[in-house]
Amino acid sequence: MTTPRERYRAQVRAEAMEKAWEQIAASGAPGLSLNAIAKQLGMTGPALYRYFASRDELITELIREGYGSLETAVAAVGEADVAALAGALRAWALADRQRYFLMYGTPVPGYHAPEDTRETARRIMDRLVAACAKAGPDAQSRALRAWTRLHGLLSLELAGHFSGMPVDPAALFESEVESLG
Amino acid sequence: MTTPRERYRAQVRAEAMEKAWEQIAASGAPGLSLNAIAKQLGMTGPALYRYFASRDELITELIREGYGSLETAVAAVGEADVAALAGALRAWALADRQRYFLMYGTPVPGYHAPEDTRETARRIMDRLVAACAKAGPDAQSRALRAWTRLHGLLSLELAGHFSGMPVDPAALFESEVESLG
DNA sequence: TAACTTCAGTGATAGGGTCTAACGCATGAC
């Protein structure tokens, strides 16, 4: 049972997070400003503190949402093999670079992700392990290897480190996926 | 021929960058403050603008320095094989996590590294290609693969994504290096 | 040596940010 107040709160929170994603996509996480978001929502800065205890809490919420969206993206491919899972990961990553980097990019010293995101991350990893298990023994370590290789490729591609090099990221990704099979 | 003024300038710049590295190591690049650095050097904030045109320029200079130090670290191993090169890379990365992420971490939308750092990066890559060439044909693509795999491993390790998992980063790195040989 | 130029460092200021506190006022609860 949700009260009208609760529904209102939830909606404002959702709108704020939507604007936050836009800001992060445009100027990165450090450029995210509660003040600017509030203005976009038609209110003054301090009002947003009714909805988020701090800027950090908003970012934490975004990270939570990020892990959630990755989990659903991964779950959407079903009981698939590693290649399909890898493809879904890449598509999800390319859909929003800064979202990927918010989760897997430069860590902030002293910041620790909340426990539930670590659990989500573990569930995602379990999917990868399950996919690896269908292709042979030693699924755990093969999944770990798959993760590190795909992340290496993706993070360099998303950061633009291949630009100016004669590299086709998609082909490189495909060939690396094959190396996992 | 350097004048006393030039030498003084160079020294203040060097000291400022040293403090900057400390700040970045402690709180990440977004936490870097020209004001705080100036105070540590015993001057007021605006004085630092005699030495760096902006906060961005200081960070750019740090990135330049970072690429320089990686190049010398890589050059120090001489005409080595891929394994030695990889070991040097990991040691260099572990020596200062935030330095690694400043160069290979989350990109800032709209920011483009200056041309000379890209050249340095290319020279580093050439070393890797040369090392790969000693182990067989197709050195270019094998070097690229080595880079992405090692980066994936390193960036996840440095970001702490292995903590809480039963993973030995050093062993994982070693086994991945073997996969390249 | 004296006059002059260059330049490091200052305080003041503009404009942005996070975040707290006190206050009006509307909404939903009884």
Add this chain to the structure above:
DNA sequence: GTCATGCGTTAGACCCTATCACTGAAGTTA
């Protein structure tokens, strides 16, 4: 219809980057 809850406001403390006009010291030149 009264009343508590809580949303949004303004004001303000304290950060930040960055610019500007100014002081005074250092180096340069006549």
